[in-house]
Amino acid sequence: MLNKFEIRTCIIVIVALFAFVLTRVLHITISSIYDPSYYLISHTMFELFSIFVSYSIFFHGWLTFQHTHSSQKLNLSLIFFAVGSIDLLHTLSYKGMPFFQSDNTLQVATWFWITGRLIESIGMGYYIVKQKDEEITEKWKNTKIGITILLVLLLIFSILKYEGHFPVLVKEGAGVTNTKIIIEYIISMIHFTTLVIIFRQYLLNRNRNDLTTFTGIIFILIAELVFTLYRNVYDIDNLLGHIFKVLGYFYxxxxxxxxxxxxIFEDKEKAELERQFAEEKLKEQESKVTSSILLAQEEERMRVSQHLHDGVGQSLYNILASLKVLKQLGVDDRIVHQLKHLEELTSQSMDEVKSIAFQLRPNSLDNLGLFSAIRIHIQRYESKFGIRVELEFSGKKQRYSPEIETELYRIFQEALNNAAKYAETEKIIVRIINNINSVELQIIDEGKGFNIHEYNDSKWQKGIGLYSMKERASLLKGTLEIESIENVGTKIKVVIPI
Structure with missing residues (x-):
């Protein structure tokens, strides 16, 4: 069962053969309405298209060699370089063109033509038959290009210089000679053999490109047959042959x-997708590593905080209680004075231990939740830095998952610390908005602010404080936005899905 592409190819080939037969049947009618005065410009345009295709294939193989190092693609590009160069000389030396004109112009242009067709047929056959590809070096590539250029120049020189010694291919008014007909048939046989090989290859691998190339050679084969029929270089058969050739080169x-x-574009797109995939995997790994680090850090903070609170704090409390008992025994005044001093130092140490334990991991965060922990921290913050903090709630208060509460608290804590260090503000607004599907945390100061664009472009834009806040938000699939205007203030907005 033929597929759509195969059916379409069959239709194109049948139409091409039908067109060839129709031009033979209606040859007299077509010749009667054909105006040969337009032949030269038509011939030039058709040939320039073929030359464009030839050089396109050459330049593609040449320019992509540094990526492919393919001997097969390089050979194909050099074949079409030779064909395109010979066809260019054929076009320039054609009868009526202002180049290379002499008494033998007709023979020169025809020998350029037949030479190009021989190179084309043999080269395409060689390319199709030699399927084995191999990598070659840059030096060997340059050697092949140099040899090809020398051979092309030698052929051009030989035709221009010694054309008179070559057999006559066309006689004006009488048409092509037997020599040209025989050569055209030889070229046709080579093309036919190439067609058979391409068709067998297509049956094996079902490569659509093989079928398209097959169609192109069908048109070129028909063109070769037509070129055995014309009597004058400007007659209708010559024009029809060039039309079939152009269609062949199109395919x-x-x-x-x-x-x-x-x-090339597919490989580029594939490489881009692979790069994006690698970046995503890297970001995923970074996220996992960061998550593990933050989790381990939080667990360690909890352990140290609990140890300070239950271990060191309890020991200091016992020492303080013992000092109070000793002081009540009514011993010497100097000893009482020293005991009182020790009592004050111990009390201060207990306060410091409590403060450190609170900074590491406040018990209120685990026992009472995010809102209470934030409120307690604000009280300590105002007392320590003298900055007024307004706390606003919107929506229903509720407990969130331990992960959300921990990360939001750490972001809140870091934002307040940054404001105390850099903002030079007297007032901070902390706003918590509880939505249906998310919780939003806003920290707004009325300080000096900064230029957000300069910050994004600066070397220190990934400072550990803001970077850790962004990482904490991203770990929870949330977002963190920073808005800042110089001499107005800064706003940090965190949205976490729940």
Whole structure:
């Protein structure tokens, strides 16, 4: 069962063969309405298109060699470089063109033509038959290009210089000679053999590009047959042959050049997707590592805080109680004075231990929840820094998961510390908004602010404070935004889904 692409190819080939037959049947009618005065410009345009295709294939193979190092693609590009160069000389030396004109112009242009077709047929056959590819070095590439250029120049020189020694291919008014017909048939046989090989390859791998190339060679084969029929270089058969050749090169362009050109963009897109995937995996790993570090840090803080509170704090409390008992025994005044001094030092040490334990992990966060922990921290903060903090709640108060409460508390704690260090503010607003699907934390100061663009571009924009706040928010699939205006203040907004 043929697929759509195969059916379409069959239709194109049938139409091409039908067009060839139709032009033979209606040859006299077509010739009667054909105006040869437009032939030269038509011939030039058709040939320039073929030359464009040839050089496109060459430049693609040349420019992409540094990535592919493919001997097969380089060989194909050099084949079409030779074909395009010979066809260019054929176009420039054609009868009526202002280049290379002489008494033998017709023979020169025809020999350029037949040479290009021989290189084309043999080269395409070689490319199709030699499927094995291998990597070659830059030096060997340059050697191949140099040899190809020398051979092309040698052929051009030989045709221009010694054309008179070559067999006559066309006689004006009489048409092509037997020599040209035989050469065209040889070229046709080579193309036919190439067609058979391409078709067998397609049956094995079902590569659509092979079928497109197959179609191109069908048109070129028809063109070669037409070129055995014309009697004058300006007659309708010559024009029809060039039309079939242009159609053939159009399909060669689609079957050879376009897939390779498209492969570059596909490889680039694939590499970009792989890069994005690698970045996402890296971010995921970074997130996991950061999460593990923060979790371990929080667990260690909890352990140390509990140890300070239950261990060191309790010991200091026992010492303080013992000192009070000793002081009540009514011993010497100097001893009482020293005991009182020790009592004050112990009391201060207990306050410091409590403060450290609170900073590490406030018991209120675990026992009473986020709102109470924030309120208690604000009281200590105002007492320590003399900065007034207004606390606002919106929505229903509730307990969140331990992870959300811990990370929001740490973000709140870090934001207040930053404000005390850098903002030079007298007032801070802490706002907690409890939405249906998220909780929002806002910390707004009325300090000196900063230029957010300069901050983003500066070396220190990933300072540990703001960076850790962003990381904590991202760990909970949330967002953290910073808005700041110089001499107005700064706003930090955190939204965490619940």
């Amino acid at each position: 060669l362009f689609r079957g050879i050049f376009f897939p390779q050109f498209r492969a």
